[in-house]
Amino acid sequence: KQEVTQIPAALSVPEGENLVLNCSFTDSAIYNLQWFRQDPGKGLTSLLLIQSSQREQTSGRLNASLDKSSGRSTLYIAASQPGDSATYLCAADSGGSNYKLTFGKGTLLTVNP
Amino acid sequence: EPEVTQTPSHQVTQMGQEVILRCVPISNHLYFYWYRQILGQKVEFLVSFYNNEISEKSEIFDDQFSVERPDGSNFTLKIRSTKLEDSAMYFCASRMTGWDDTGELFFGEGSRLTVL
Numbered sequence: 001k002q003e004v005t006q007i008p009a010a011l012s013v014p015e016g017e018n019l020v021l022n023c024s025f026t027d028s029a030i031y032n033l034q035w036f037r038q039d040p041g042k043g044l045t046s047l048l049l050i051q052s053s054q055r056e057q058t059s060g061r062l063n064a065s066l067d068k069s070s071g072r073s074t075l076y077i078a079a080s081q082p083g084d085s086a087t088y089l090c091a092a093d094s095g096g097s098n099y100k101l102t103f104g105k106g107t108l109l110t111v112n113p
Numbered sequence: 114e115p116e117v118t119q120t121p122s123h124q125v126t127q128m129g130q131e132v133i134l135r136c137v138p139i140s141n142h143l144y145f146y147w148y149r150q151i152l153g154q155k156v157e158f159l160v161s162f163y164n165n166e167i168s169e170k171s172e173i174f175d176d177q178f179s180v181e182r183p184d185g186s187n188f189t190l191k192i193r194s195t196k197l198e199d200s201a202m203y204f205c206a207s208r209m210t211g212w213d214d215t216g217e218l219f220f221g222e223g224s225r226l227t228v229l
Contacts, residue, residue, distance in 0.1 A: 032216040043222035044156070044204065049215060089156065093216055099144060099208060100169065101218055103156040 002027045002094050006104035013080055014112050021075040021107045023090035028068045031095030035064050035075050038087045038106065047088075048075070052095075080111045115139040119205050119221035127229055129194050134224045136188045136205030145188045146206040146218070147180065149173070156204065162188065195228045202226075 003026040013019055023033070032051045036044040048057045048064040050073065056065040063076040073090055087108045091101040118137045126132050138145050147159040160170040162180055179191045188207075192199055205221045 034218065036220075041202075041225070044220040046217060046219070049217050051216060091156070091218075093218070099210070099216065099218075100146065100158045100161055101148075101156075102158070105155045 002030075002092055002102040004090060004092050004102050004104040006088075006090060006107050008107060009105065010108040010110075012110040012112065015080060015082060017080050017111075018076070018078050019080055019109070021077070021088050021090075021109070023073040023075070023104055025071045025073075025092045025102075027092075027094060028071050029094065030068065031093045031099060033064075033066055033073050034091045034093065034101065035062075035073075036089040036091065038089060040087075044089065077109075080109075082111045082113050085109055085111050115219075117205055117207055117219050117221035119203075119224050121224055122222065123225045123227070125227045125229065126195055128197060132192045132195055132199075132226060134190045134192075134203050134205075134226070136190075136221055137186055138188055138205065138207035139209075139219055140186070142207035142209050142219070144168075144208045144210055145180075145182070146208075147190045148204045148206060148220075149201040150204065150223075151198075151201045159190075159203075192226075195226075197228050200226055200228045 034049045035047045050057045050066040061078040066073045087106040089106045091103045120135045145162040150156045160174045161168045177193045202223045204223045206218045
């Protein structure tokens with residue numbers, strides 16, 4: 001059974017800092033890994049998806065990497081801004097016939113002006 | 114840009130009442146899902162639906178829950194007799210699948226259910 005863990009649970013940084021959020025998963029046989037953003041009381045916004053054959057994906061100031069062999073993914077946020085404050089979730093897709101996602105609990109990021 | 118839409122955004126109900134949450138997935142998608150998130154906890158898989166039938170369900174998805182795609186566009190989650198512990202945000206999701214499928218799951222904004 002896939003288990004996804006995210007550390008740290010919470011992170012507070014000053015504006016402009018570069019930061020890394022970590023995600024680990026127990027079953028390396030994943031189809032892909034997705035990173036989401038969730039604002040308080042809101043839905044899930046997809047940020048990046050890394051397919052199992054890829055090592056990283058970039059979108060603007062965000063870069064996500066994937067190391068299947070070690071069961072790890074990182075989300076790198078460059079030059080953080082107060083608007084980046086949110087909970088960041090990673091989710092592993094174990095493929096198979098149903099492609100369901102297993103989520104981590106998230107990292108609550110606060111970027112202070 | 115196509116999106117998954119959910120209604121209602123918030124529903125308050127009394128314990129024991131039936132609730133139906135509605136979703137309109139992206140039109141050319143083939144797999145449909147319900148997930149839920151109890152306040153402060155992880156997003157959890159409830160059920161997947163493909164080809165007009167349940168393809169997988171979690172242990173949470175007991176006999177009180179059912180899903181339906183009544184008209185080819187809507188995808189509904191019914192809770193027959195709500196309990197206090199059903200209070201959560203319920204997310205609908207869909208994905209395309211196929212030869213050009215990236216595997217991306219698209220989520221709706223969620224329906225917050227409060228059971229009193």
